[in-house]
Amino acid sequence: MKLILKTIALILITTGLQAQNIVGEVEYRYKIFYDKIYSSLPHLTQQERDRILLTWGNEEGYSTRMKLQFWPEKSLYTYGAPYVVQSYSWQVEDYIIENNLQDQTYLKFMDQMGKTYVVRDSLNPPKWRVMNEIRDILGHMCMKAVSEDSIKGQKITAWFASDIPVPVGPEELYGLPGLILAYDINDGMLIVEAEKIEFGEPEEIISFPKKLKGREVTGSEYQELVKDFIQTSVESKRAWMWGLRY
Template identity: 85%
Template structure:
């Protein structure tokens, strides 16, 4: 059964891959984070602090903002979309752009994190995805399930990609599957990112990189070390790190 499923997947990807040259568009995502679920999972946070977060930040719908991804055969760009009127980040910053160059397999991240602005440039390193035998309909696109892990942040990632949109990119830092990622979640619903709208064709307003980027320039490995040290320091100080780092 598994072999038959893989053969179907292969044939589907071959047939849709022929169309990849002409695929251009924009996806609007809803980014929802559940602070109470995250806090309750952190062993270094005191019960008193967990109870406080449960009272002040518990929300069955999560706290939402909009994000948008623009994609072409050779690249993608991702940043904030139009914010919601309610339940959006009060501390939202302007500097958060991810550009993936799919031709030369490099990326650029320009973002405010941990009290500083970082400019991160490096080669794309595809996560170790495992494609599962499950499908789900998202906005009329039949999506396949894939799972991966982020050992640095201790996260289990579940993504859903549309093989009929054969662009190997997606929201946030998720990419590398044989189809556009239309949804993913972290640790069974602590963070949920889902596509709300897909528009094919050249976007009316292209996400622009700042003409002059100012910040600390680091490689991907150097940035990972900064994040690792910050998480370790936060854990030792019994603080939650996700207020300063994109979850």
């Protein structure tokens, strides 16, 4: 009888915690390692690689902050407060993503490839494989999941907290049974990790401009633009990361 009561109490406590963990805001540290990325690009000349290593070589990487606001029905994602040093030029560009879980649609407003795009379409989450590994992030036990981006040639490793039962995350990552608190691309070329999480209604809700001025495209149209941009950059022996978010 005591065991049954303990089990019921544990279920109630867990349910109560989850009910409190479905609204909040996460602050992420977004750290990119240009030297690692450019060293891995086979189409660049050795002279260009040496120049990049000299200009952008930094063992600590280059950081900025991003923030994610989440509710059971949607999430909003954009830049957070910048770091005093080692931030990069993307910080001043438009970059807002809204995932509407209720309508299963998304809206992206972002400066990429030298233009401003407004992308609207139905949600189509990455194909995830949940692995048998765990780690602690800000006191939340997170499980590992892996996916890939075939267009950008990226291996993605994410860590999600099942005790925060909202299927959202930073950037364009979502669709796991819990909030994504960290991820990396290509074994540490880009590392994004939660530094702070606060539960409850955010004080200031992320908002889009009243008028979204930009080229309106569907998700598939945008992916084709990305694919063509990368291919053209490779053929021209340029690093596509200068015009496209890694």
